[in-house]
Amino acid sequence: MDQIFSFQHLYQFTESVFIQMGCSITDAATATNALLSADIRGIDSHGVARLSGYVRLWEAKRINTTPNIRIVHETPSTAVIDGDAGLGLVVAPYAMQVAIDKAKNVGTGWVSVKNSNHFGIAGYHAMMALQHDIIGMAMTNASALVAPTFSIEKMLGTNPIAVAIPANEQPAFVADFATTTAANGKLEILQRKNADTPDGWVQDKDGNTTNDANILKKQGALLPLGSDREHGSHKGYALGSIVDIFSAVLSGASYGPWAPPFPAYIAMPENQPGQGLGHFFGAMRVDAFRPADEFKSHMDNWISRFRNAKPAPGYDKVLIPGDPEREMSAIRMSEGIPLLQSVVDDLTQVGVKFGVSL
């Protein structure tokens, strides 16, 4: 039922849409690369399927396609950046580059961003550091879908953390995960299949465990990584909180339940304590700690030792963070990107709006 599109085909379409929305050619290319990196890596919930959502935010004047992205405060190793309500897909690569430049100067760079929007997948931005022999980190807050331990109120987004660490002969270590038991995209897949969730993913409006994949529409909530107190949900709640504070309280963005929602039809929460969404980026030059060749050869050793750890019966091998996405990238770059018919229809409508044919 899926239709297959080449990366090149989707690239040209998406770039044209961003240009029609008013982005400069450079910004359109930056945003397209960031957005489609999700489709390439198999994180379909965060790729081109979201393009119409960005368009609706732009129509609602919550995205500015000609932003004046600027550093508003800095020290040798830190900066705060005002994204001027730009596309997160453009603001984030700018901010990550500032972190990388600071790492080149003083060993590490740490950048907190306010007044931004959704930035696609965190892993893409973290991975920008790898080619410089720099460890990259990226995180972002997001609209509140997650109930803290012991709460029935949604207070945090799925607040992902990405960490990319270079190796030499081995492919890089790339972790990129929501700080919830399951990402929202996994719920959406179950909704389309009319299937139940496993235990421990979501709770209903009274805080009871449920298997209803549509429970978020009924005042339910996603659960922090760990699912419940007995299995460490207070740790997932703490991780999501740290992402929220680093991304939004450090920068001056809106935090916690005030984070701006992605769907343009949902009203902004009242009494905003800051501006827009927040992100946080880190860059650590490995040779600020030990010679890069030495570090990378030990990373090779680390990765091959873990990949060859004794697997449990029924499993071939132990995976290194980033393995599944890298394998998917190789497949999709050669065989193309499958899109659901509903996504194709949605993109076709976007194309009609801007006079761009899918």
Place this chain on the structure above:
Amino acid sequence: MDQIFSFQHLYQFTESVFIQMGCSITDAATATNALLSADIRGIDSHGVARLSGYVRLWEAKRINTTPNIRIVHETPSTAVIDGDAGLGLVVAPYAMQVAIDKAKNVGTGWVSVKNSNHFGIAGYHAMMALQHDIIGMAMTNASALVAPTFSIEKMLGTNPIAVAIPANEQPAFVADFATTTAANGKLEILQRKNADTPDGWVQDKDGNTTNDANILKKQGALLPLGSDREHGSHKGYALGSIVDIFSAVLSGASYGPWAPPFPAYIAMPENQPGQGLGHFFGAMRVDAFRPADEFKSHMDNWISRFRNAKPAPGYDKVLIPGDPEREMSAIRMSEGIPLLQSVVDDLTQVGVKFGVSL
């Protein structure tokens, strides 16, 4: 059955033991403060109950009580420290102070440590930053007790992460957690009670879920935060891995399954790829991002908003990371620290060895 001791009483005893082991008076005080912070905060598995374990490591010549702790490489925002096989309880505060000093100079400081030993609770070191209006972070690798997702081999320690964030009128946000579903100390409590573990804490030697609290002695393993793949154990595995890499691969300590074991009777793993245990510390001056008063008043707002999130039926309130430990500290500073009879007996033996009366 527990015996109650005042903080002061345990302090004098512990400090005397460290001095008898050869520590300088300054180092003995530093180590005692770090060690007993666990007892005060209610993390009994990491406090004075471990003193005899440190003694045995010293007897096995794996702890050096007169270390030459030194910076072996640095940039304006980073350092690598060689702990010279010192007590982690002494090496870690030294390294955290270096991170704080670098943050004062260039906004942030990041210190990776090799050739160290167990450092007590991570939260104590992270909290050193708070009085300077600095966000503190601390993590450490540890001997392998945890099986990665899809593995039956123990490859990672419980590898804790601590993050301490200052507020103004509210108490600080202090997260401090093992990157496993349950910390090893929780297993030890169940072992003493002859009780089963909940599902999802441990697996047996074939990778099957089990409720046997003694399974680690039968080639079983602790599970990463998330318990199994369906509930996000690959995320807990990634977190534990990041702690291992930042602590040990960046510094040149021994990583993964090679991390030195805490019990002195367990032989060191062969073919060590580095020296000793590794730690990682971070310090971020909040005014390197925005004025400290502004940041701290927004942290007050963040904390009170979350503490007043709507609780689930049966719960009074939503907790902020650090609340339980702070409440315990207040109780134990006034009412004393309860020790199990087995711990009292163990400490009495230590005292006899050094001519120090408990």
